[in-house]
Amino acid sequence: MSDKTVLITGATGFVGNRLVERLVLGSDYKTRAMVRRFSGPGLARLARLPTQLVLGDILDPNSLTEAAKGCDVVVHCAYGNSGSGSQRRESTVSGTENVLKAALQAGVRKVIYLSSSAVHGRDPKIPLVDEAAPFKNDRDVYSESKIEAEKLVWRYHREHGLPVVVFRPTLIYGPYGRTWTVRIVKEIQSGAILTNGGSGAANLVYVDNLVDAILLGMEKDAGDGEAFILVDDEQLTWQDVYKNYAEMLDAHPPLHDMSAEEIEAMHKAAEPGVLKQWIVAPLLLVPEMMGYSLRSPEMRGKMRRMPWAKFLARLVPRNVKDWVKGESKSQGQARGDGTPSSQMRLPSPEMIELYASQSRFTNEKVKRVLDYTQRISFAEAMNLTRSWLQYQRLIE
Amino acid sequence: MIASSEEVKLAIIGCGAITQARYLPAANLLPNLTITHVVDLDAETGHEVANRFQIPEFAREYQQVFGKVDAVVVATPPSSHARISIDCLNHGLHVLCEKPLAVSVMEAKAMISASQRSNRHLAVGMNRRLSWSSQISRRLVQSGVLGDIYRFDIEEGHEFNWPLRTGHIFQDSNAGGVLADTGVHVFDLLLWTLGSPKAKLGLCRTDNWGGVEANAVVELVVEWHSRQTPGGVELSFTRELRNTMRIYGDNGVLEAPILGGLEVSLYLADNPVEPVILTPHHVGPRNRVEEFAVQLSKFVEAVLHDSKTYVTADEALATLSLIEQCHYGGERMGHAWETVHLEPFFEGKGNE
Numbered sequence: 104m105s106d107k108t109v110l111i112t113g114a115t116g117f118v119g120n121r122l123v124e125r126l127v128l129g130s131d132y133k134t135r136a137m138v139r140r141f142s143g144p145g146l147a148r149l150a151r152l153p154t155q156l157v158l159g160d161i162l163d164p165n166s167l168t169e170a171a172k173g174c175d176v177v178v179h180c181a182y183g184n185s186g187s188g189s190q191r192r193e194s195t196v197s198g199t200e201n202v203l204k205a206a207l208q209a210g211v212r213k214v215i216y217l218s219s220s221a222v223h224g225r226d227p228k229i230p231l232v233d234e235a236a237p238f239k240n241d242r243d244v245y246s247e248s249k250i251e252a253e254k255l256v257w258r259y260h261r262e263h264g265l266p267v268v269v270f271r272p273t274l275i276y277g278p279y280g281r282t283w284t285v286r287i288v289k290e291i292q293s294g295a296i297l298t299n300g301g302s303g304a305a306n307l308v309y310v311d312n313l314v315d316a317i318l319l320g321m322e323k324d325a326g327d328g329e330a331f332i333l334v335d336d337e338q339l340t341w342q343d344v345y346k347n348y349a350e351m352l353d354a355h356p357p358l359h360d361m362s363a364e365e366i367e368a369m370h371k372a373a374e375p376g377v378l379k380q381w382i383v384a385p386l387l388l389v390p391e392m393m394g395y396s397l398r399s400p401e402m403r404g405k406m407r408r409m410p411w412a413k414f415l416a417r418l419v420p421r422n423v424k425d426w427v428k429g430e431s432k433s434q435g436q437a438r439g440d441g442t443p444s445s446q447m448r449l450p451s452p453e454m455i456e457l458y459a460s461q462s463r464f465t466n467e468k469v470k471r472v473l474d475y476t477q478r479i480s481f482a483e484a485m486n487l488t489r490s491w492l493q494y495q496r497l498i499e
Numbered sequence: 500m501i502a503s504s505e506e507v508k509l510a511i512i513g514c515g516a517i518t519q520a521r522y523l524p525a526a527n528l529l530p531n532l533t534i535t536h537v538v539d540l541d542a543e544t545g546h547e548v549a550n551r552f553q554i555p556e557f558a559r560e561y562q563q564v565f566g567k568v569d570a571v572v573v574a575t576p577p578s579s580h581a582r583i584s585i586d587c588l589n590h591g592l593h594v595l596c597e598k599p600l601a602v603s604v605m606e607a608k609a610m611i612s613a614s615q616r617s618n619r620h621l622a623v624g625m626n627r628r629l630s631w632s633s634q635i636s637r638r639l640v641q642s643g644v645l646g647d648i649y650r651f652d653i654e655e656g657h658e659f660n661w662p663l664r665t666g667h668i669f670q671d672s673n674a675g676g677v678l679a680d681t682g683v684h685v686f687d688l689l690l691w692t693l694g695s696p697k698a699k700l701g702l703c704r705t706d707n708w709g710g711v712e713a714n715a716v717v718e719l720v721v722e723w724h725s726r727q728t729p730g731g732v733e734l735s736f737t738r739e740l741r742n743t744m745r746i747y748g749d750n751g752v753l754e755a756p757i758l759g760g761l762e763v764s765l766y767l768a769d770n771p772v773e774p775v776i777l778t779p780h781h782v783g784p785r786n787r788v789e790e791f792a793v794q795l796s797k798f799v800e801a802v803l804h805d806s807k808t809y810v811t812a813d814e815a816l817a818t819l820s821l822i823e824q825c826h827y828g829g830e831r832m833g834h835a836w837e838t839v840h841l842e843p844f845f846e847g848k849g850n851e
Contacts, residue, residue, distance in 0.1 A: 128708065129841045141666035144658035144713075147677075147736035150669035153709035158666070278836040311840065478840055487836040494834065495738050 108133045109321070110174040110211075112161055112202060113181030114154075115145030117279050118217060118272075118310060122178060125314050127152045132321075137161075137170050137181075148279070161198030167205035176321050177206045178215040182252070188244045195248035196255065203259040213266040213327060215320050218253045220273040220306065220332060221246045225453060226460035233465050234271070234330045243453065253330075260328060268320040269330040270313070273464050277310035277484060278491035288497055291349050294356035294447030298363050298458035301342030306464045308333050309484035312477050319473040331469040337481040341458055347481075351489045351498050356447070363459045366449055507802045510536035510564040512583060513575035514548040515664040517597060521626075522572055523552045525791035532799050536564045544664070565590045570802050572624075572795075573597060576667035577674030581606035584621065588613040593620040595798045599683045599822070600815040602674040607819050611812045620801045622809035626790040627684045628691055630759025631779045636744065637692045639765070645748025648723050651730030652747070653689060655681050655757045656740030659713075669711055676711035677734045678703075678822050685732055685757065686818040687810075688744065690721065696817050697722040701729070703825040704832045713737050714832065717825060759790070 109126060113119040114136035126132045134154040138146055141158070150156065159166030161181050171177060179202045183194030199216070206214045223232050224239030224246070238250045259265045276283035287295075313333050320326045345358055450458060469475040479487070492498045509526070511518050514537055526534050536556040539545035549557040558564055561583055564571065570593035573584050581601045584594045594614070600623050601607040614621035627633060639645065661668075668675045690698060698721045705712035713736040720727045733740060746753045751767040754774070761782065764774035784790040797809040 124708075124837065125841070141663040141669060142660055144660075144737045146669055147659045147713040149710075150675070151706055151708050151710045151713050156666060156670060483839075487839060490834070491836045496740065 106131065106133060107175035108135055108173060110135045110137060110170055110177045112137050112177070112179045112198075113217075114138060115143060115149055116180055116184075117281065118275060118313060119178075119180040120145055120148055120279065121277075121310050122180070122314050122317060123149060123152060123154050125311075125318065127154055130318070132175075135170060135174065137166075161201055162194060164201045164204065167201050168208055171205040171209035171211060174209060175212050176215065177202060177209075177211050177213075178217070178317060178321070180217045182217075183244075183248065191244050192248045192251075195245075196251045199252040200255050203255065203265060207259065207263055207265055213268060213321070214256070215317055216253070216256045216267055216269045217317075218256075218269050218271045218330070219245075219249045220271045220334070220464055222250045222253055222271060223464075225457040227462045228460075229462055231465055232332070232462050234332055234468055241453070241456075266327045268326045268328075270316060270320065270333055271330060272308050272313045272333040273306035274308070275310055275313060276307050277488055280310060280488075283307065284488060284492070285497060287345065287348050288351070288492060290448075291345065291352060291355050291358070294359065295345060295349075296359045296361050296366065296447065296450060297342060297345055298361065298366060298450055298455050300360040301340055301345055301358075301458075303341050303458045303460050304463045305339040305341045305344045306334050306462075307339060307344065307481075308335050309479050309481075311479050311484075315478060316469055316473065316475050319469075319475055323473055326473050329468075329472060331473065332464050332466060333469060334464040334466050335481060335484075336466070336477050338463060339481065343481075347485050351485075351492065353499055359447070363455045366455055367452065369449055370452065505803075506531050506533060507570055507799045508533050508535045508568045509570050509572065510534070510538055510558070510561070510568045511572045511574060512538040512561045512564075512587075513573065513597075514539040514541070514544050515574060515576075516662050518572075518574045519548060519551075521788060521791040522574060522795070523548070523554075524788045525795055527552075528789070528792040529796055529799060531803070532795060535568055538564060561587070565592070569593065570595065570620075570798070574624075576665050576671070577602050577679065578667065578671055581610055584610050585613040588617045588619045588621065591617060591619065593622075593798070593802045595622040595624060595795070595809070596812075597624040598687075598815075599674060599679050600812055600819060602671070602679075604816060604820050604823055607812060607816055611816075614812065620798070620807070620809070621812045622798050622801065623812055623815045624794060625684070625687050625810040625815070626787065626794050627688055627757075627759060628810065629784050629790040629793045631783050632755045632760045632763050633688060633692070634783065635763055635777060635779070636746070636753060636755040637694070639753055639763075640692050640746055640748075641694055644750065644765075645746060645753060646750035647726070648693065648728055648746060648748045650728065650747040651689060651693070651721070652745045653685055653730070653732045653743070653757060654734075654740040655685055655742055656714075656733065656735030656738045657742070658739065659736040671711070676705075676707065676715075677713055677736045678705070678715050678717075678825050681734050681736075682715065682717070682732070682822055682825070683818055685734065685744075686821050687815070688757070689730075689732070690817055691814070692744070692746065693721055693723050693728070695721050695723050696814070698817060698821055700821055700824040700828065703829040705825070705829045706832045706834070707829065708831070712829070715825065715829070716832070717821075719821065 109132050111119050111123055114123055115138055123134050123136055126134050135157055136149055136154045137157050137159045139160050157170045159170050183191030222238050223236045225241050227236055240247055256267050260267045274283045316333050511522055526532055534554050536558050537545055537549050537554050538558045538561045542559055545557045571587050573580055573596045577599050580596050584596050587594050668680050698719050701718035701720055703717045705715045715734045717732040720729050742757050743754050744757050751765055754764040761779055763777045766774045784793050800806045801809055
């Protein structure tokens, strides 16, 4: 292995950028990074490396053909992450087909495709999810288009003999991770809600562990024509994850526990409509009323805006109201981390489904076939992530 | 071509983002300036820009404007600044060159020589000096309000989003990276605010792994009234930093927005917690385009009346020298999350 060139699409992204770093700094491969434009912090990060930058777009077949020329491997990380739903779908699906065509034409040794565990659904509803689990369409652009794109990869493998390796990483976190790192930290800073107390299965994978597997997939023939789920060994719950992030912060509002049903009830109560506000919402919110003192100011505010709640509130004696307020305050103080912020947001229905899922993904196949071992533990990964968050000035 | 007493005919060489977003809109604000030509190697872009801004002529080669204009703005990628500027000066044109003036001190010196030989003005685009906050900061520091200056501390960092047409900032190891792009402004503002042409590099650490740096931490010493004043500069293309300049004096601390703005804070020694906030009575340039208009008007004044209120190439030399020292003597930042497990990964892992 030397002097072979790897084309990376999506090279300014979270995984692509780290992959280029690891290839440049820890292997003999030469890298060719395809970028859509000469701007953005992702490009600034990438350009620190002695990598070949080529301007191109996965929706422009000519630029792909040019970029793939002379390459040994193509690692396809790009997907549609901006624009309208149809634009995102086109980037993910047509873009993937363009990459496959260019790879075939260039006669590359193999294509590594970065799929997603989302092809099995946010909540696969089976205890242990392996690569044989069926595709489950969540009826959103991301999962639908990732399923469609992966099917294309398999079609090109079957019909054109294109050697492919497919990775289905679970939720990727670590330095430069937006959704499962920066978003969680910001959520905790403004008051996070733990669905079902955070008891759901958190199927996370640290970015470097995923890159290790991609490097093995590039190097070893045993993985050709196979799909691999990538998830870290630790069987974490969301409570583990949120508490670890929360410990990085000096002060933050308390983590709030709510059941999935309560959050859904709050969503429904917030929807407009006379029927909902006067008849459905009160019924849904009975359990909420029972736990009124535990709710955040934002949620109490929402409840108070309900016409029936205003009516009820007038009937409640002042001493009871004071008691409720006092109870709420002491709750915040007991946790010693201030009062909940008014910026707290309810998890979306999609996130509730994901956070409530008890399904665990398994990395048994990647270990067996590619001789993969997880090198960075959750504890080490969180230390590295904390250092990055501090450097990024997102935490102190 | 000799400038008429009332109007300067100007060509803009290079039709990238700075020309489209700054110079051409700014030129519209000046009565005694006519842009007669835009020049670009890419004919499609050049024609489009000429049409959009109603510029009479487009030229593919800058030599085509010789004899037709009084002066040029050189707004091409930095690696061509010296070559084009020297050629234009030698053909009798006055030059306003976008920052960075050149990619090395040696190039900059050759440009200065050409300007002297041809007796033509060579101005440098340093618009940051023209903002209200920069102007008032310099006045306050120079007036002695802060007392003796003993330290400075500047941070400028954003997620890079300037719509570059060419990738020079990310591909040219001499003229690219955060030092050449942002550092050139920051070092210039620092030296100009302190009124010192002399600075010495202490230490420079960057995250450059063989390309161009996105982050840099620089420690330097600036000579201020014969005293060696130490301080630090932190720059980033990937992170939101504080984005202010702090000047520490015996009587208090001045804090000004590094990108320019309409508010400057003065933390006086008797109450360092509550700053005195200074805001303008008369607003000068209110935005970037107006700053560029002022910059162009100073250049036009130079062409018409031989004045020298613009930023000179000599002033740019000190800044370029600092950046050159950073490039040659920079150390690498080591971040654990980057360097973890970088040992050759494939040892013992590949196919047998």
